[in-house]
Amino acid sequence: MSRRQSVVLWLLLGILAILSLAWLFPRLFPLFPQDWSVSVNEAEDIALDRLRALGELPDDPYVTTVMDNEPLRELRLAELLDERSADELTRSRLGRDLIGWTVMVWERGKTVSEWTYRARVSAAGEVTELRLRVPADEAGADTTAEAARSRADRFLAQQGIDVDAFDEPEVRSRQLENRTDLTFRYRDRAALLGDDSPYGVEVRFAGERLAGFSLFFDDARSEAYQATAQATTLLSQLWMFIALPLLPVLGFFFIRRYHAGEIGVRRGVQIFTVVGLSAAASVLIGATDASGGWNFGVLTRGQVTGVLAVQLIMLFAFPLALTCFFSWSVGESLCRERWGSKLAALDALFKGDWANATVARASLRGLSAGLLIFAGLLILSRLLPGAASVDFLIGPWWESNRWFAFSLLAFAIAYSAYTELFGRLLLLSSLATRFGLWVAVPLAVVIGAVIFFPPLVLYPLRWSLVLWLSAAGAFVFLFLRYGIFTSLLAKITFTVARGALPFLFSADTFQQLQASLALGLVALPFLLSARHLFSRREFVYRYEDVPPHVRRIAERERQRVELETARRIQGSILPELPPQLNGVELAHAYLPATEVGGDFYDVLALEDGRLALAVGDVAGHGVSSGLVMSMARSALSVQVTFDPEVESVFRTMNRMVYQTARKRLLTTLCYALLDPERLELYYGSAGHLFPYRIDREGKVDTLESVAYPLGVRNPLAVNVRTARLQAGDVLFFFSDGVVEARREGSDEQFGFARLEASLRRHAPEGPAGLRDGVLGDIEKFTGSTFREDDQTILALRLPA
Numbered sequence: 001m002s003r004r005q006s007v008v009l010w011l012l013l014g015i016l017a018i019l020s021l022a023w024l025f026p027r028l029f030p031l032f033p034q035d036w037s038v039s040v041n042e043a044e045d046i047a048l049d050r051l052r053a054l055g056e057l058p059d060d061p062y063v064t065t066v067m068d069n070e071p072l073r074e075l076r077l078a079e080l081l082d083e084r085s086a087d088e089l090t091r092s093r094l095g096r097d098l099i100g101w102t103v104m105v106w107e108r109g110k111t112v113s114e115w116t117y118r119a120r121v122s123a124a125g126e127v128t129e130l131r132l133r134v135p136a137d138e139a140g141a142d143t144t145a146e147a148a149r150s151r152a153d154r155f156l157a158q159q160g161i162d163v164d165a166f167d168e169p170e171v172r173s174r175q176l177e178n179r180t181d182l183t184f185r186y187r188d189r190a191a192l193l194g195d196d197s198p199y200g201v202e203v204r205f206a207g208e209r210l211a212g213f214s215l216f217f218d219d220a221r222s223e224a225y226q227a228t229a230q231a232t233t234l235l236s237q238l239w240m241f242i243a244l245p246l247l248p249v250l251g252f253f254f255i256r257r258y259h260a261g262e263i264g265v266r267r268g269v270q271i272f273t274v275v276g277l278s279a280a281a282s283v284l285i286g287a288t289d290a291s292g293g294w295n296f297g298v299l300t301r302g303q304v305t306g307v308l309a310v311q312l313i314m315l316f317a318f319p320l321a322l323t324c325f326f327s328w329s330v331g332e333s334l335c336r337e338r339w340g341s342k343l344a345a346l347d348a349l350f351k352g353d354w355a356n357a358t359v360a361r362a363s364l365r366g367l368s369a370g371l372l373i374f375a376g377l378l379i380l381s382r383l384l385p386g387a388a389s390v391d392f393l394i395g396p397w398w399e400s401n402r403w404f405a406f407s408l409l410a411f412a413i414a415y416s417a418y419t420e421l422f423g424r425l426l427l428l429s430s431l432a433t434r435f436g437l438w439v440a441v442p443l444a445v446v447i448g449a450v451i452f453f454p455p456l457v458l459y460p461l462r463w464s465l466v467l468w469l470s471a472a473g474a475f476v477f478l479f480l481r482y483g484i485f486t487s488l489l490a491k492i493t494f495t496v497a498r499g500a501l502p503f504l505f506s507a508d509t510f511q512q513l514q515a516s517l518a519l520g521l522v523a524l525p526f527l528l529s530a531r532h533l534f535s536r537r538e539f540v541y542r543y544e545d546v547p548p549h550v551r552r553i554a555e556r557e558r559q560r561v562e563l564e565t566a567r568r569i570q571g572s573i574l575p576e577l578p579p580q581l582n583g584v585e586l587a588h589a590y591l592p593a594t595e596v597g598g599d600f601y602d603v604l605a606l607e608d609g610r611l612a613l614a615v616g617d618v619a620g621h622g623v624s625s626g627l628v629m630s631m632a633r634s635a636l637s638v639q640v641t642f643d644p645e646v647e648s649v650f651r652t653m654n655r656m657v658y659q660t661a662r663k664r665l666l667t668t669l670c671y672a673l674l675d676p677e678r679l680e681l682y683y684g685s686a687g688h689l690f691p692y693r694i695d696r697e698g699k700v701d702t703l704e705s706v707a708y709p710l711g712v713r714n715p716l717a718v719n720v721r722t723a724r725l726q727a728g729d730v731l732f733f734f735s736d737g738v739v740e741a742r743r744e745g746s747d748e749q750f751g752f753a754r755l756e757a758s759l760r761r762h763a764p765e766g767p768a769g770l771r772d773g774v775l776g777d778i779e780k781f782t783g784s785t786f787r788e789d790d791q792t793i794l795a796l797r798l799p800a
Contacts, residue, residue: 007361007533014368020375021497025505028378030086031074033099036123036506040065040402043101046127047119051105053158054132054212058116062106062301064288069099072225073217075459076193084192093188094199094217097122099502112295112304120214123506127159129214131204139178140207145171152184152203155210165189166200179207185216196220225459242451243319243418250326250426257330267350268329271417276321279414283312285407320414324421331426334433335484342483348539349485349525358539359485360529365478366486367526370493373474374501377467381456384463405518408499409492412522416491423448423472424479424487441476448472489525496522574600574633579768581605583799584676587767589775591737591791599735599792600633604640609677612640612649615733615794616669617688631660632667632710646671646684650707650718654686657711667710670733676798681723681731686710689739692732692756693723694763700756728800730763730770737789738774744783754781767795 026032038046044065051057077089077098089095097120105117120129134140149171153163166186174181181204188200197220204211219225257263287309294308335342345362353359427447431440449468458464471494478487500515577586582605590599598618603611614636618628632653639652649671657667670691672683683691687709693701707718734755741750754777762773771793778791 003357003361004534007364010361010364010368013372014364017368017371017375021371021378021501024375024378025501028382030081031077031090031095031098032502032505033090033096033123034507036099036511037508038101038121038123038125039508039510040067040101041510042125042508043121044103046121046125047101047103048105050127050130050159051103051117051119051132053155054117054130054210057105058107060108061116062108062110064104064301066102066104067099068102070097071457072219072222074098075225076197076219076221080192089192092190092192093201093215094192096124096126097128097215099123100128106301108302109300111298112301115301118212129212130159131212131214132206132210134206134209134211136176137178138206140209142180143182143205143208145173145182148182148205148208149184151210152205152213155203156186156201156213159213161201161213169203181206181211193219241315241319243323244315246323246422247319247326250323250330250422253330254326257333263329263333265325265329267332268325270350271328271421272321272325275324275414275417276317278410278417279317279320280313282407282410282414283309283317285403285410287312317414320418324417327418327421327426331421331429334429335425338429338432339480339483342479344539345483345485346488353539354525354529355532355535356529356537356539357532357535359525360532360535362483362485363489363526363529364533365482366489367493367523369474369478369486370490370522371497373471373490374494374497376474377456377471380467380470381458381463384458384466403514404503405500405514405521408496408518409521412492412495412499416488416495419448419452420475420479420484420488420491423452424475425484428476428479441480444476445469445472448476489522493522575602577603582609582611582676584611584674585767585797585799587771587793587795589771589791589793591775591787593737593787593790598629599737599790600629600636601733601792601794602633602636603794603796604637604644606640606644606673609675610644611674611676611796612644613672613674613683613731613733613794613796614649614669615688615691615735615792616667617735617790617792619666628657628660628667632657632669636671644673646673646682646720647718650684650686650710650716654710654714654716658714666712669710670705674731674796679725679727679798681725682720683723684718684720686716686718687712689734689736691734692759693725694730694732694759695726696728698760698763700759725798727798729798730759730767731796731798732759732770733794735790735792737787737791738778738793740789741778741782741791742785742788743781744785750778750781767797770795 044063047065048057048063073094077092077095080089090098100120100122103117103119103121104115106115110116114135115133118129118131118133119127122128149169152169156163163186165188167189169184169186172183172185174183183202183204185202186200187198191198193199197218199215199217201213202216203213254263258265288305291305291308294304296304296307299307332343345359348354348356348359423444428440428444431443434440435443446469449465449472452468452472456464456467458467475487475491478490496518500518503511503515506512574590577588579586581603586603588601588603590601592599599616600618601615603613605611616629616632616636618632635653635656636649639649643649650669653667653669653671666687668686668688670683670685670688672681672691674681681703683703683705684707685705686707690702690704693703695701703721703723705719705721708716710716739750739752739755742748743750755774758774758777759770762770765773774793775791
């Protein structure tokens with residue numbers, strides 16, 4: 001499919017999703033109030049005006065207005081749709097305020113439980129509850145049931161409630177210390193849910209004082225449905241605070257990769273700021289209404305709002321932002337190793353480069369996909385046998401705000417960033433790196449469905465898992481197919497559409513304006529870049545576009561490859577000695593401190609039966625030392641071929657080092673000619689550690705020869721010595737890394753005394769046993785400490 005065809009297809013899919021939602025919503029939610037004509041401001045004005053029928057309002061009251069719905073009551077009414085029309089059910093007393101506004105009034109300085117007035121206004125503006133709280137210890141004159149009944153009938157009539165629609169009221173009394181309270185329960189004659197689930201209105205009296213009226217509903221199946229409500233409440237708490245326990249785990253991986261230089265933090269800080277401010281803004285805008293059900297004992301209602309806002313910022317907003325910071329910082333480095341192109345559109349946005357087809361197409365796909373996933377889940381919710389929705393998609397707290405568009409969008413940005421950066425970018429990239437894509441995808445889908453906020457809740461609750469898995473699978477697909485910006489924008493669009501859709505179907509212009517504004521803000525990335533949909537300009541990475549830490553990783557990988565190549569070359573230069581030459585047993589070991597070491601060794605068999613032995617050490621270790629070592633070892637091989645005598649070798653080697661490395665990299669050398677037939681050793685040392693001779697009785701002797709290191713002076717005077725050997729003697733050549741090995745956590749060195757003791761102990765085991773024994777003693781001494789210098793050993797034993 002060409003790019004032009006792809007753009008057209010996504011445009012058509014977006015339009016199809018919009019039309020599907022417009023067609024689906026009234027059919028999937030037939031009990032939705034068609035006469036929703038009241039906004040939050042109007043509901044509050046209506047409530048405050050009608051509450052005056054119960055008494056004067058406090059001066060400068062503290063007022064909250066919260067939208068809520070009745071999901072279990074909705075579910076009970078939905079069971080009757082096969083028998084009764086949706087219009088009849090929505091006009092019934094149970095159906096008229098499935099969505100409504102609860103208005104609470106406090107005197108300033110009063111605690112949450114000390115509210116003064118409470119009212120409920122339906123979406124259509126009908127007052128379904130007016131309550132006055134009269135403290136239980138307040139005294140009051142008693143009244144007769146007859147007088148109270150007469151007042152209750154008149155009061156209901158004043159509220160527009162037809163008393164003739166109810167049975168004779170049931171009278172309930174409650175004896176308090178200073179008064180007797182009466183309640184008149186008017187049972188609705190319609191009895192839609194049967195005689196075992198009565199409902200109606202009840203009028204309360206505190207002594208002789210009228211305390212208002214409210215709806216009552218004694219559902220016989222409330223306990224069964226309560227389990228669903230408990231499960232959804234637990235889930236809502238899970239998604240609200242799951243980021244908090246994730247932080248230590250994510251922080252561990254962040255610190256480990258940060259110290260390794262594999263991640264950067266600049267963009268992560270930007271993401272932390274955006275997510276943190278968005279989450280905090282959403283909390284602060286809705287704090288007054290969201291705190292309606294919270295009570296902190298002696299704190300006033302206003303103080304509870306402040307305390308809850310701080311708690312939500314610390315336990316929700318801040319952990320959410322920090323999780324996004326860790327998820328991006330770690331997930332981005334993992335993703336760039338496998339799928340760098342999936343970050344292109346988001347990188348372009350951070351660079352402020354909107355004018356390209358990469359961003360335009362990603363914006364179109366994200367916008368259309370978010371609407372399409374939402375429509376698809378709504379359809380799926382009705383295709384599942386026996387499944388029923390338990391709410392009208394009302395959100396956590398934004399619905400009660402005067403300008404809920406901004407609160408909804410702020411929440412959508414913060415929460416969507418968390419789900420996509422953690423659930424897709426980090427989780428999927430890390431799982432794919434560790435287990436492969438075929439294992440990573442199902443794991444990411446299951447984990448995403450479990451820990452993220454469920455998009456819809458169904459009854460029975462098991463059907464909800466089908467929706468959650470479907471949603472998680474859709475967003476995983478978007479990330480893998482189109483990249484992180486597409487899946488992120490799709491999630492934001494999905495969340496905003498879910499919160500805004502009910503308000504679009506209200507009859508109130510202000511509500512529709514708010515919902516349209518929220519959706520318009522979500523579409524802003526597409527609107528700003530739409531003219532570039534068919535542009536040939538793509539966002540292409542240049543070297544300066546690559547984040548600094550990615551460049552560091554690439555440079556480090558280049559250096560690692562170069563060092564590995566150098567190590568292989570050095571390994572090919574250093575000889576792999578046979579176990580025996582000219583009747584002399586051999587064993588050697590070379591342990592570099594880094595990939596490229598500075599030690600070198602060689603044993604060359606001469607035509608006259610002698611052996612040329614050499615162990616050298618270039619100061620330091622690493623590439624520079626390795627280069628000098630390679631030159632020295634090559635020069636040694638050439639010189640021994642032409643003239644192996646000790647004086648000639650030292651003269652040539654000194655001149656080579658002096659002319660090339662000079663004093664910058666001093667080189668030591670111990671060179672010897674061994675005659676196994678005459679049992680003689682001619683040797684000299686230029687600054688190198690003296691070799692050892694161990695006889696058959698275990699006596700350890702030092703073969704001394706003193707001179708300056710190679711390259712210090714030209715010419716160099718070397719003291720050539722001759723040693724008389726015996727059959728079965730063992731010779732041990734080594735570099736300073738052997739005796740200078742340090743104990744773990746200490747400056748104590750292995751030293752000459754421990755080395756000589758080790759030589760006496762292991763010399764009878766032959767050259768290989770001696771080598772392994774010495775290295776084993778060093779390892780026991782140093783523990784897990786890294787080698788600070790190269791360690792080279794050359795052991796020989798004369799024939800007995």
